[in-house]
Amino acid sequence: xxxxxxxxxxxxxxxxxxxxxxxxxxxxxxxxxxxxxxxxxxxxxxxxxxxxxxxxxxxxxxxxxxxxxxxxxxxxxxxxxxxxxxxxxxxxxxxxxxxxxxxxxxxxxxxxxxxxxxxxxxxxxxxxxxxxxxxxxxxxxxxxxxxxxxxxxxxxxxxxxxxxxxxxxxxxxxxxxxxxxxxxxxxxxxxxxxxxxxxxxxxxxxxxxxxxxxxxxxxxxxxxxxxxxxxxxxxxxxxxxxxxxxxxxxxxxxxxxxxxxxxxxxxxxxxxxxxxxxxxxxxxxxxxxxxxxxxxxxxxxxxxxxxxxxxxxxxxxxxxxxxxxxxxxxxxxxxxxxxxxxxxxxxxxxxxxxxxxxxxxxxxxxxxxxxxxxxxxxxxxxxxxxxxxxxxxxxxxxxxxxxxxxxxxxxxxxxxxxxxxxxxxxxxxxxxxxxxxxxxxxxxxxxxxxxxxxxxxxxxxxxxxxxxxxxxxxxxxxxxxxxxxxxxxxxxxxxxxxxxxxxxxxxxxxxxxxxxxx
Amino acid sequence: xxxxxxxxxxxxxxxxxxxxxxxxxxxxxxxxxxxxxxxxxxxxxxxxxxxxxxxxxxxxxxxxxxxxxxxxxxxxxxxxxxxxxxxxxxxxxxxxxxxxxxxxxxxxxxxxxxxxxxxxxxxxxxxxxxxxxxxxxxxxxxxxxxxxxxxxxxxxxxxxxxxxxxxxxxxxxxxxxxxxxxxxxxxxxxxxxxxxxxxxxxxxxxxxxxxxxxxxxxxxxxxxxxxxxxxxxxxxxxxxxxxxxxxxxxxxxxxxxxxxxxxxxxxxxxxxxxxxxxxxxxxxxxxxxxxxxxxxxxxxxxxxxxxxxxxxxxxxxxxxxxxxx
Numbered sequence: 001x002x003x004x005x006x007x008x009x010x011x012x013x014x015x016x017x018x019x020x021x022x023x024x025x026x027x028x029x030x031x032x033x034x035x036x037x038x039x040x041x042x043x044x045x046x047x048x049x050x051x052x053x054x055x056x057x058x059x060x061x062x063x064x065x066x067x068x069x070x071x072x073x074x075x076x077x078x079x080x081x082x083x084x085x086x087x088x089x090x091x092x093x094x095x096x097x098x099x100x101x102x103x104x105x106x107x108x109x110x111x112x113x114x115x116x117x118x119x120x121x122x123x124x125x126x127x128x129x130x131x132x133x134x135x136x137x138x139x140x141x142x143x144x145x146x147x148x149x150x151x152x153x154x155x156x157x158x159x160x161x162x163x164x165x166x167x168x169x170x171x172x173x174x175x176x177x178x179x180x181x182x183x184x185x186x187x188x189x190x191x192x193x194x195x196x197x198x199x200x201x202x203x204x205x206x207x208x209x210x211x212x213x214x215x216x217x218x219x220x221x222x223x224x225x226x227x228x229x230x231x232x233x234x235x236x237x238x239x240x241x242x243x244x245x246x247x248x249x250x251x252x253x254x255x256x257x258x259x260x261x262x263x264x265x266x267x268x269x270x271x272x273x274x275x276x277x278x279x280x281x282x283x284x285x286x287x288x289x290x291x292x293x294x295x296x297x298x299x300x301x302x303x304x305x306x307x308x309x310x311x312x313x314x315x316x317x318x319x320x321x322x323x324x325x326x327x328x329x330x331x332x333x334x335x336x337x338x339x340x341x342x343x344x345x346x347x348x349x350x351x352x353x354x355x356x357x358x359x360x361x362x363x364x365x366x367x368x369x370x371x372x373x374x375x376x377x378x379x380x381x382x383x384x385x386x387x388x389x390x391x392x393x394x395x396x397x398x399x400x401x402x403x404x405x406x407x408x409x410x411x412x413x414x415x416x417x418x419x420x421x422x423x424x425x426x427x428x429x430x431x432x433x434x435x436x437x438x439x440x441x442x443x444x445x446x447x448x449x450x451x452x453x454x455x456x457x458x459x460x461x462x463x464x465x466x467x468x469x470x471x472x473x474x475x476x477x478x479x480x481x482x483x484x485x486x487x488x489x490x491x492x493x494x495x496x497x498x499x500x501x502x503x504x505x506x507x508x509x510x511x512x513x514x515x516x517x518x
Numbered sequence: 519x520x521x522x523x524x525x526x527x528x529x530x531x532x533x534x535x536x537x538x539x540x541x542x543x544x545x546x547x548x549x550x551x552x553x554x555x556x557x558x559x560x561x562x563x564x565x566x567x568x569x570x571x572x573x574x575x576x577x578x579x580x581x582x583x584x585x586x587x588x589x590x591x592x593x594x595x596x597x598x599x600x601x602x603x604x605x606x607x608x609x610x611x612x613x614x615x616x617x618x619x620x621x622x623x624x625x626x627x628x629x630x631x632x633x634x635x636x637x638x639x640x641x642x643x644x645x646x647x648x649x650x651x652x653x654x655x656x657x658x659x660x661x662x663x664x665x666x667x668x669x670x671x672x673x674x675x676x677x678x679x680x681x682x683x684x685x686x687x688x689x690x691x692x693x694x695x696x697x698x699x700x701x702x703x704x705x706x707x708x709x710x711x712x713x714x715x716x717x718x719x720x721x722x723x724x725x726x727x728x729x730x731x732x733x734x735x736x737x738x739x740x741x742x743x744x745x746x747x748x749x750x751x752x753x754x755x756x757x758x759x760x761x762x763x764x765x766x767x768x769x770x771x772x773x774x775x776x777x778x779x780x781x782x783x784x785x786x787x788x789x790x791x792x793x794x795x796x797x798x799x800x801x802x803x804x805x806x807x808x809x810x811x812x813x814x815x816x817x818x819x820x821x822x823x824x825x826x827x828x829x830x831x832x833x834x835x836x837x838x839x840x841x842x843x
Contacts, residue, residue, distance in 0.1 A: 111586075273785050274672050274697050465802050466610050469789065476787035480698050 028062040028365065030356045037354060038093035039067040042082040043340070043412040045404055048074040049097075053407025054374045062365070065357045067095065079412075087113075094354060097342030097412040101151050105343050106451050109150035115344040115351055116148035124352050125359035128152065131416065140516045141337055141448035145456075147514075152358050152414025153341035158422060159443060160434050161231060162215075162332040164321070165299050166291040168314040170197035178318050182222040185321040189267040192290040200287075207290045208262070209269040211277045215293045216268060217475065220246075220255025221329045222321060227252075229447030231335040234468060236508060237447050243508040247471045248496065254324070256478050256485045263479050273476065284315065293332075297422070300429035317433030320442050330442040337448055341414040361415045371418040373408040388424050399425040450515050456507035463500030470499060581817045585810035594810075601814035611815070614798040617791060618819075622772045625708045630768060632716040634761060637723035638749060656717025668782035671710055672697060698787040707783060707792070711776065719764075726760040727753055762834050766841070770827035773819050795819050 041049035048071040050056070060066050070093050073082030079099040086092065092113055098104070105114050121128045132139040142149050171178060171188065174195050179185040189207035191197075198205060210216055214233040221227065226246035229237025236243050246252060262268050269275060269283075283289030284302050287310050292299070296317065306313045320328045344354050360366045372379045372386045379386045392402065400422075403409045409421070423431070452460055474492055478485040496502075537545070550557065576591070581601055583594040605611045636656065643649040659667070674680050677693035687693065696702045734752050743751070777796035784792040796819075799812045835841040 107586075111589075270677050270693075270695060273695075273787065274676070276672075461808055462604065466608060469610060469786070469801065472786035473789050476698065476785060480695070480787055482699075482787070 028360055028363065030063045030065055030353050030360070032064070034064050034066050035350060035353055036066045036068050037095055037348070037350065037357070038070045039095040039097065040071045040082075040086055040093045041069070041095075041097040041342075041410070041412050042071055042073065042079045043099045043410065044077040044079065046410065046412075047071070047077060047082070050407065054377065055369055055407035058369055058374050059360065059366070063357055063360050065353065065360075092345035092347060094345050094348040094350065095342055096345055097410075097414075099340040099412055101341050101343060101412075102153070102339035102449070105150035106144045109144050109148065109343070110146045113346045114150045115346055115348060116150060117152070117344065117355065118149050120344075120351055120355040121149070121359075125355050125362075127359050127362035128355075131362055137448070137516070138337055143451060143515055145451040145453035145511065145514075151341045151343040154338045154411040154414060155336060155416045156334050156338060157417040158334055158419035160296055160330075160437055161334045162293055163296055163299075163317040163330065163433055163437060164291070164293055164319070165315055166318050167192075167197070167289075168316050169312040170290060173197050173199075179321050181322040182324060185222070186262070186267065189262070189291065190265070193266055197290070198287045204288060205290055206269045206283055206288050207267045208292065209275070209279055209283050209289045210272060210292050211280050211294060213273045216259060216272050216479070217256075218293055218331055219259055220252050221331050222323045223251055223255035223258055224323055224325045224327075225249055225251030225253070225255035227331060230449070231332060231446070234472070235447060238445070238512070241512075243447075243450075243505060243512050245471075245501065245505060247475065248493065248501070253485055253489055256475065260479050260481055260485065264481055273480075285309065287313075296430045296433050297426055300427045300433060303429045304427060316429055317436055319436060319440055328440060328442050329444060330437065331444065333443045333446065335446050335448070338411065339449075340411045342412065358414055361413065367416060367418060370408055370410070370413065370415045371421045373403055373406050378403075378406070378408075385420065386418075388421075393425055450508060450511040452507060452511050456511050459500075459503050459507045464504045467496055467499045467501040467504065470495065578813060578817055580810045581814035583810060585813075601811045602818065604811060605815055605818070610793070611795075611798060613790070614793045614795050618773055618775055618794040618796075621704060621707065621775055621794060624704060625711055625775075626768060626772060628708055629712050629716070630765060632712050633719035634723050634757075636716055636720040637727060638753065640720065640724060641727050641753065642745060642749070653717070653720075656720070658717070659714040660718035662714070664776065664779050665782060667710060667714055668779060671706065671783065675706065697783065698785055700788050700791040703784065703788045703792045707780065710779070722764060723757060723760065726757040730756040758838065762838055762841075766827065766830050766834055769830040770823060772826055773823045 039049050049067060049069040051067065051069055056067065071082070072089055073085040076082055076085075083096075083098055083100075083104055086096070087108075096104075096114070108114060109116070121132070138155070139149065142151070142153060144150055166178070166188070168178070170192060174191050174197055176188055176191060177184070179188045192205050192207040193203065196203060196205070208216070208219075212233070214227065218227045226237050226244075226249065227233070228235045228246055234246070236245055238244070259268070263270075263272075269279070271279075275282075280289070280292060280294060280299070280302075285306060299315065300317070302315055303313065306315075320330045322328050342358070344351055344358075348354055361370055368375065368379075368386050372388065375381070375386070378392050379388050381387070388399070393399065395402075400409065403421075409417070474483075474485075474488070477483045478488075580591055580594065582596060582598060583591075584597045584600075585591070585594045640649055640653060643652070662670075675682050675696040677683050677695045682696070683691075683693040694702070696706060730753060734756070735748055738748050738752060773795070775794045775796060777794060777800065780792055780794060780797050781800065784797065795815055799815045802808050802811055802815075831841050
């Protein structure tokens, strides 16, 4: 009865759309009779699965697979908490979709809580198989310590994340060029500081600021250092097939030394450690901030929102300045794999149907559905490309929230994002900046993580957190000038060795070699 | 037969030890029949304690186990004191423990007298309107959430626009970036705690002062005592039992530093003086998900708190004959 009713709802939805739905035929049907599977789906933006989401109704109609919401812990925004509650309840549903699922499946998959997907994909999921065959490195990154694949991730599309932004109108006013090298960058920041580009007669300009103080540390790339290997701060990175930690290299030392000097000279926001996430909004709208390193889309947006209040306001992307080794590096990019996604519960009685269902979202129709919403309601096919309807794009509401509401772009589902969806509502300045970055080759390879086995995990847990705390303490102390990096460097490395950091690097390396074949 | 036995035994106390088990059960049954309303009223509280305070103690065993969420509390293997050894071998845990003690003791010694002083001062205010207004103003911070208090502190101590640095600037002092200086963390944290809670805590002492017998003051006035003497000789001695009880309770919570406030205010640059056991546990848990180590640290914290409250109570009993039990 219930299923019949849901089908009726889905049919009604389809009947409402003027365009004949592309999914009217049966070629995506996985089962003849409707099959019900239970699902736990938790993400901080939507803490439970909603059977009424239009995207879900469409998928149900196309595949005949009916997901039934059994999410545990919906009243919490922490997916970890919800997942632990789910484990405590003792019943793993047929499908588990959540943020941070990677950690959960890596730990509990080998113990039997989730099904290994390798054979299922090879035999029953042609679209997933094609995706992985094209990208063996992604498959390697997804594998747990026992070599098995336990989850299908949310795979973001689009390359660029953060970029160097600078006030072009201030540069013009002071007769300066866009800085090309680290020396020029420093000279420009100093000019911002000393030559009063905002013209209020007070030297209140904040040359370099950032919403996250880690973005200050990111500038060590200008001296050949590294601050992180992935889109997570303070992460490991890979160089010549060796796992390294960014805060132990010569380039990092040079970088910190110079950043400490910048900090002392006031080229960097004096309050960078405490100003927090509102600093960009505040410093830009008060006409104080000169340069930052932040996300393309949201930062470029200030060009529109502030153009009336600040005359000539132009805050645009510039290519990364050449570092001391002559390289231009943009360390941050969108990571191609997120640790979010979904997996098949160990007690699922229909693994074949479930993997076929997962595969559906990697077909063209499924991918369009999850990226753009329901065809005919949100978008139409124009020149072979899904294109958002005018009334959806221009109704004044943020496009991404509109999509979340209908069940599209759910990151607790395994799917391959299509950057087109975002491009269609991106600010022109952001697109201009992306075009600028596309001209060069500034991005560097990302560290996609390793799966530690139980013994390695023990070593990692035991030493890493405290060594990391020590490194961050020193990092801030050096920048703030309370101690000197040059004088302390050797003692610092010795202390890290003492704290077991080399053991951590060893287990990371052994896991890395197992997973990516050295 | 049983009825007769029970009646005869109920009459005389001396027979009690000689009762058989059956007879005792009978007595209990009788007692329950008579007094069941009282037990019914007690039951919710007992159940609450069992459910929320005693049942979770079962989980404490993971402090001695190599805990895996999937294996569960029962299934995880025992490993003895390994987690405690790990903790005490770590410099950062020892430092966190030291900081916890220092911050707790400082807030106790500086923070505890404040509400008493406030209450005494309120008591001396003659104008009712002024007194009520002043009281309301000092209570208010208690009702603001920690997140907002932290925001206020960060703004107030900001080197560019903060009121503190602006004030110091008038005297030619260079702006200080207080929140990144390890030596300033404790004063700011403890000061903020006093500012937030002193007013509200003074309510208890004001109530105690209101309970002092007015005839004591009247006779003191007749004897020519001034207000200062009355405060020292009458008010303080009369509220001393309240002060001691509050002190013991406070000592019991000594190690429970309000760590959400520390999380909001600290920086790697100030870990040196700011990192307490709870923030240490929080970071360990976030990076490693080490529930077992965290449970060990928590258990250690609880044992320390228990020792502290027991000794404080013993000392109070000896010194002033006032105690919790």
